Amino acid sequence: MGAGTSGRLGVLDLSDIPPSFNVDPMRYIALSAGGDVTLRTARPSVEDSRAAGAADLGSLLPTPLDTLIGISASGRTPYVLGALHTARAHGLLTVGLVCSRPTEVSLEGNCDYVLDPLVGPEVISGSSRLKAGTATKMILNMISTAVQIKLGNTYGNLMVDVHPSNIKFTSRARGIIRGIANPAAETYSDDELDGVIARCGGSVKLAVVVVASGWGVPLSVDALERRAGSLRSVLEDVRYETVVRVFV
Structure with a gap:
């Protein structure tokens, strides 16, 4: 005030x-x-x-x-x-x-x-x-x-909870997903990323988890809830699961 x-x-x-x-x-x-x-x-x-x-x-x-x-x-x-x-x-x-x-x-x-x-x-x-x-x-x-x-609304210097409500923010959202979820995100076109964001209810953070993990929306929601919304913690879980799959 x-x-x-x-x-x-x-x-x-x-x-x-x-x-x-x-x-x-x-x-x-x-x-x-x-x-x-x-x-x-x-x-x-x-x-x-x-x-x-x-x-x-x-x-x-x-x-x-x-x-x-x-x-x-x-x-x-x-x-x-x-x-x-x-x-x-x-x-x-x-x-x-x-x-x-x-x-x-x-x-x-x-x-x-x-x-x-x-x-x-x-x-x-x-x-x-x-x-x-x-x-x-x-x-x-x-x-x-x-x-x-x-509050966990950033990842490094990226605003991972940005709301893709216009052209600028939509482009930024795609860039954030590609920047964090590589190499998994490399095969996604702009339209495909927009589709993932839409399925995630506009949540860029959730879309990052979906693309990086391949878990789908429900499992990705559960993962974020278990980690109190911390994208960094969830991505550590994703990397651990990937390593386990490789060596099992």
Whole structure:
């Protein structure tokens, strides 16, 4: 959650998570003070209400299983402070992302963690869309990417859970399958790979297992479930089975 540039950066970062990693959009929600209209038209006054931040967060019915990242370059935005206070009251894990020290975000004690890079004075004093904005975007990228890695939604540097929803992502999905499932994938045409992906319900990760193992969809689903969705672990099982077949 954030206001102004901070809010826009939160929306920008999370907007790409669902298509890139094929996850439920309701698991990653970005709120900007004043609503979506402020993504294109600045309304500075909307950040001045703690009550608005508390209400916007409260409308999502948060639980202790949720996490809130409150973004405020200055560390004193009322909208963010109100949201962090409400989050703490509901038992959420709370993170403050600021670009100054000390700040009200840290001093009010509503954050489990405070990330506070010091970027130094802006070229135009007070224009936090500049260095502070750049630092904020980089840190948000790090957090969201690390989360997807920990969830097993990547394999090396490949987004194996990408949703093939357009030409670019479909081409990327084929490349991922060919890159991971070789040599088995070498004989598959583009149309054949698209067919495998379709039979796998659009899951590129599952398609990789199907092509690499030859097990078919049901057995590949079971394999991923046994390994908690870890493609690396399943592929180790595939290689082990192949070695056993060769030497038996």
